[in-house]
Amino acid sequence: MDETLKPLRIPPQISVYADKHNVSHLVESMVTGLVLEQPDDPISYLISFLKRLSLDSPKVLLLGPPAVGKHTLAKTLSNELRAIYLTAESLLKGLSEEEDSAEILVQRLQRRLKETDCFHKGWVLVGIPQTRVQVLQLQRAGIIPEHVVMLDAPEEVLLQRNNGKLTDPVTGDIYHQLFIQPENDTIRRRLERRRGPSDEQLLAEMQRYRCEVTALKSAYQHVLKVFNADQPPADVYQQVSCGGLLRSVVSDGSGLGAQIQPYMDVGRPVPESLLMPVLEARLSRVDCSCRGWILHGFPCDMQQAMSLHESQYQPNRVFxxxxxxxxxxxxxxxxxxxxxxxxxxxxxxxxxxxxxxxxxxxxxxxxxxxxxxxxxxxxxxxxxxxxxxxxxxxxxxxxxxxxxxxxxxxxxxxxx
CATH class of the missing domain: 3.40.50.300 (P-loop containing nucleotide triphosphate hydrolases)
Structure with a gap:
């Protein structure tokens, strides 16, 4: 080895450029695609890949025990993000019990995610994986989420929720006698009691989930955030949606993300000095600049209001x-x-x-x-x-x- 050679020094401007244009994510996506697809003509594949690629498309996975509210939250998130809502049940639709297997489910999911709508709009997936084996199957298939949300709640709460489920036969939306109730009286009148598993069956499902939850957390530890679901659905959604914005900064490896990480690890509120740069970055994107934006729940106190007032993003209507x-x-x-x-x-x-x-x-x-x-x-x-x-x-x-x-x-x- 020639000791006269000096180590390569990368100018700081390169890091700034890479962070600004999300180069790390772009390179990771291209390499992942090449390894998984192994095209005969890599150059043509990458050209086609870049033409179709949408870096802003979300890839969200929801995990949690039965009756914790995953489907309700997933549907709300997909509507808000304008992403495709995917469930294990919808992917297995039309299959007999003999054909119903994790391997077939992963194959169908892999094909579904390659379709144009999922590729460009992104996706919110619930119902898989439920085990470590399924995690490995997803990874081998190249299905790697950017954000993983795990909901949790005490067993007594899950049992209560399971016994009071109601379903809208028109939309398929799930409600609850106490916890999730529609504001629209028309919907309320047509709700039907949903036949769910017995308490014994639900407890057995919970036990199977508890046996796998450590492996699930370990597999997605770098993109995982756990939320307490024993609270009003609106509060859960607000934490998840705000948390997703912060987690995206934490996971990108930036200096700002490193400062935010300790607060999120212990569940403490992120101070305005760190929160505002994240908010400003989001409001500066093309969709907010062209279509406008609506902030709900922020600012909620004087300190947050002053921080927003001092930024370049001023609301033109306040109600x-x-x-x-x-x-x-x-x-x-x-x-x-x-x-x-x-x-x-x-x-x-x-x-x-x-x-x-x-x-x-x-x-x-x-x-x-x-x-x-x-x-x-x-x-x-x-x-x-x-x-x-x-x-x-x-x-x-x-x-x-x-x-x-x-x-x-x-x-x-x-x-x-």
């Missing part, structure tokens, strides 16, 4: 939806569900038809008066400061039916 504490409490704490019929009632606007039904109504845990009072106090405290940051904000009366509120908002959206 405050207003309702009194009494109205908020009435809408949430006074509602209950009949576990027998699945019907939802409200002590003021839609009382139960009899004392017998009234006595058996059940209230969701997060609709309790104490929890709601705490959330309202925190909101009122933050709201006063937010109004000083946005003095020209539009205040809408939310003590009306949803359609009226939406019409009022739309009428003010395009006016000065």
């Amino acid at each position: 405050f939806l207003e309702a009194s504490n009494d109205v908020c409490m009435q809408r949430l704490s006074l509602r209950g569900t009949d576990p027998v019929s699945g019907e939802r009632y409200h002590a003021v606007t839609q009382p139960a038809p009899s004392s017998e039904v009234q006595d058996r109504l059940r209230t969701a845990p997060y609709d309790g008066s104490a929890a709601l009072s705490q959330r309202l106090r925190q909101f009122r405290f933050n709201c006063e400061g937010l109004q000083t940051i946005y003095p020209d904000a539009i205040h809408l009366d939310a003590d009306q039916d949803p359609h009226t509120v939406l019409e009022s908002l739309e009428s003010r959206l395009y006016t000065n």
Whole structure:
């Protein structure tokens, strides 16, 4: 070896360029494609690959025990991301029980992901893998997710959710007597009780999942985030969607990602000094620049509002939806569900038809008066400061039916 040769030094501008244009992801995708496909003409293959490649297309995998809410979250995520919603059940549709196997499922999934819509729009997959063997089968097939979300909840919560499932026969969407209820009365009236596994069967499925969960976590440790699903679905979704944005920064190996990682490891809020660069990077993308953007749930306090105010991304419309504490409490704490019929009632606007039904109504845990009072106090405290940051904000009366509120908002959206 010639000791006079100096080690190669890469100028810092190259790293900046690579990070800005996502070169690492691009090279990884091309090499993965070459290794898996092994084309006869690599150059032509890469040219075709680059013409079709969409680096912004999400590849999301949802894991978790039975009855934890994976399908509901997956459908919500796919709608928000405009990605293709894929389930193991849909991929195996039309097969007999004899043909139903993990190998066939992976083969069908591999073919499905090569189709144009999945390739360009990305995908959200739920239902596979369930075991370490299936993980290896997916890896051999080149099916490698960029984000893996794992939901978890105590067994008693999963049993309760399993016993109260309802299905919309028109859309196939899944609801629950207590935890997931449609706002639309038309949907609510047509819901059907879903026949699920017995408690014994569900406990057996949970045990099989618990035996495999360590291997699943290990296989996807670099892109994995675990969320507590024992909370309102909207809160779970908000954490997952915001977490995905932060995880994408953590996983890219940048200096900013290294600073965010410790907060996410222990479940602490990421400070604004780190969160704002991530948000600004997302708002600077072509889709936000051309089509605009809507922020919901941010900013939620003065510190976040000041950080956003000092950035170059200013909202041109700010809406405050207003309702009194009494109205908020009435809408949430006074509602209950009949576990027998699945019907939802409200002590003021839609009382139960009899004392017998009234006595058996059940209230969701997060609709309790104490929890709601705490959330309202925190909101009122933050709201006063937010109004000083946005003095020209539009205040809408939310003590009306949803359609009226939406019409009022739309009428003010395009006016000065």
